[in-house]
Amino acid sequence: MVRIFRRDPSPRRTHHSRWAGIHAPANQLQEGAGVLNSRPTARTETRVGGSASCCLLVGLTLVCTLATVQQLSAQDLPPARPSRAPAKPTPTPVAKLPATLMLVVDGAAHVVMDGQDLGEFAADEMRGVPVGLGEHFVIATSTEEPSVKLREVVTIEAPGQKVVSFELAGKVRSWQEKERAKRAQEQTKRAQEQTKRAQEQAKRARVLEMESRFRPIGGGVLQDTKKPLQWTARDNGTDIDWNNASAYCGGLRLGGNSDWRLATIYELSELYLKDAPGDPCGSVKCKIYPGFDLTSFWLWSGDRNGSSTAWLLDFGGGRRNSFNVGNFRLLRALCVRRSGG
Numbered sequence: 001m002v003r004i005f006r007r008d009p010s011p012r013r014t015h016h017s018r019w020a021g022i023h024a025p026a027n028q029l030q031e032g033a034g035v036l037n038s039r040p041t042a043r044t045e046t047r048v049g050g051s052a053s054c055c056l057l058v059g060l061t062l063v064c065t066l067a068t069v070q071q072l073s074a075q076d077l078p079p080a081r082p083s084r085a086p087a088k089p090t091p092t093p094v095a096k097l098p099a100t101l102m103l104v105v106d107g108a109a110h111v112v113m114d115g116q117d118l119g120e121f122a123a124d125e126m127r128g129v130p131v132g133l134g135e136h137f138v139i140a141t142s143t144e145e146p147s148v149k150l151r152e153v154v155t156i157e158a159p160g161q162k163v164v165s166f167e168l169a170g171k172v173r174s175w176q177e178k179e180r181a182k183r184a185q186e187q188t189k190r191a192q193e194q195t196k197r198a199q200e201q202a203k204r205a206r207v208l209e210m211e212s213r214f215r216p217i218g219g220g221v222l223q224d225t226k227k228p229l230q231w232t233a234r235d236n237g238t239d240i241d242w243n244n245a246s247a248y249c250g251g252l253r254l255g256g257n258s259d260w261r262l263a264t265i266y267e268l269s270e271l272y273l274k275d276a277p278g279d280p281c282g283s284v285k286c287k288i289y290p291g292f293d294l295t296s297f298w299l300w301s302g303d304r305n306g307s308s309t310a311w312l313l314d315f316g317g318g319r320r321n322s323f324n325v326g327n328f329r330l331l332r333a334l335c336v337r338r339s340g341g
Contacts, residue, residue: 097130098159107169109140123169131156140166148175203275210273214291219255222291223339229267230255230339234293235332242310242325245300245333252335260335262302265320267336268313282330284316296330 103111103118104126111118113129114136120143121127133156142148150166214222214231222231236248245262252260271288278285281294288294297316304310305322312321312331323331 097132099131099133099156100128100161101131101136101154101156102126102128102161102163103138103166104163105140105166105168107172108143109166109168110143111138111140113138126163128161133157133159138164138166140168142168142172145172145175148172206273206275210276210289214289216291217255221255227270228338228340230257230337231263231271231292232260232335233291235295235299235334237295237332239296239328240300240331240333241328242300242323242331244328245331246302248333249335254335257337260337262300262333263336265301265303265311265313268299268301268334269318269320272313272315272318274318281315286315287318288315292334294332294334296332298331299334300331 101113103113103121104124105111105121107123109121111121113131118127118129121140136154136156138152138154140150140152148168148171150168150171152164152166154162154164156162213225215225216233217223217230220233222233224231232252232254236245240248249260249262252258254260271292273287273289276287276289278287279294280286282296284297286292286294286297294315297314298312299315301311301313304325308324308326309322310325312323313319314321
């Protein structure tokens with residue numbers, strides 16, 4: 001910055017006032033146009049703090065320059081403000097809820113309301129929970145049977161207290177009764193399945209037994225592998241009364257043996273197989289061991305039942321019956337002998 005002052009020709013002196021390091025009477029310095037070709041007659045330099053000024057007296061005109069230099073030391077800097085921690089937000093005061101829900105459960109339970117875990121409730125314990133107006137979803141889970149739950153939507157319409165009771169014990173008892181009935185049913189089912197398996201195993205064993213018990217030994221004769229008996233593989237083939245049936249077996253010559261006879265009712269009963277699929281024997285299926293070939297389902301026994309009747313066995317259904325010895329229709333003779341002597 002350059003300022004130009006014109007010198008007052010008056011010789012009067014006065015006190016100087018400080019301006020940019022130059023002492024001059026205020027009424028002797030006037031701003032004016034600069035000079036320019038006169039030779040300087042005086043030079044003054046002044047430094048005050050961080051400012052420097054230079055003035056030249058050229059003829060009657062004083063030319064001054066003023067420069068400001070930033071030379072600030074640590075002492076010249078203003079003191080730093082201490083840093084402040086960010087202010088903590090003032091917590092919003094919690095509004096007091098207008099109502100209280102009084103919960104009571106008639107059995108030990110775990111209670112949750114609106115997703116808030118209220119903890120364990122003892123049986124018939126009553127506990128108050130502050131709530132707002134509106135709907136609240138409550139779940140009570142039995143601690144005795146966790147699969148038993150009660151769900152209820154409770155509506156609070158006005159301030160004050162509202163009591164809500166959960167009848168959980170009855171539901172637990174009902175669930176337990178159903179579970180006991182279910183377990184009993186499952187046990188019965190398992191027992192039935194075991195019985196069925198045992199029956200099937202016995203049936204398979206029986207089938208194996210019946211397939212192997214009577215072994216053909218040739219000449220139309222079957223050997224009983226469990227008892228010392230031999231049987232004719234076929235019956236006599238035609239209708240016959242009891243007397244002729246006895247005569248038929250007594251006169252039979254088969255397998256080199258002539259001691260054939262009618263079987264007893266007990267011996268005939270051992271040939272009957274209740275679980276056998278049955279082979280056709282006339283109009284029905286005869287349930288008899290494999291290897292036998294019958295032409296009818298009624299077979300005479302050698303046992304008499306009084307003076308005029310004798311016992312027969314029905315190989316279609318396993319019945320025993322007593323017929324007059326003169327009957328012959330659909331009746332047959334099957335012969336047996338004791339083997340081994």
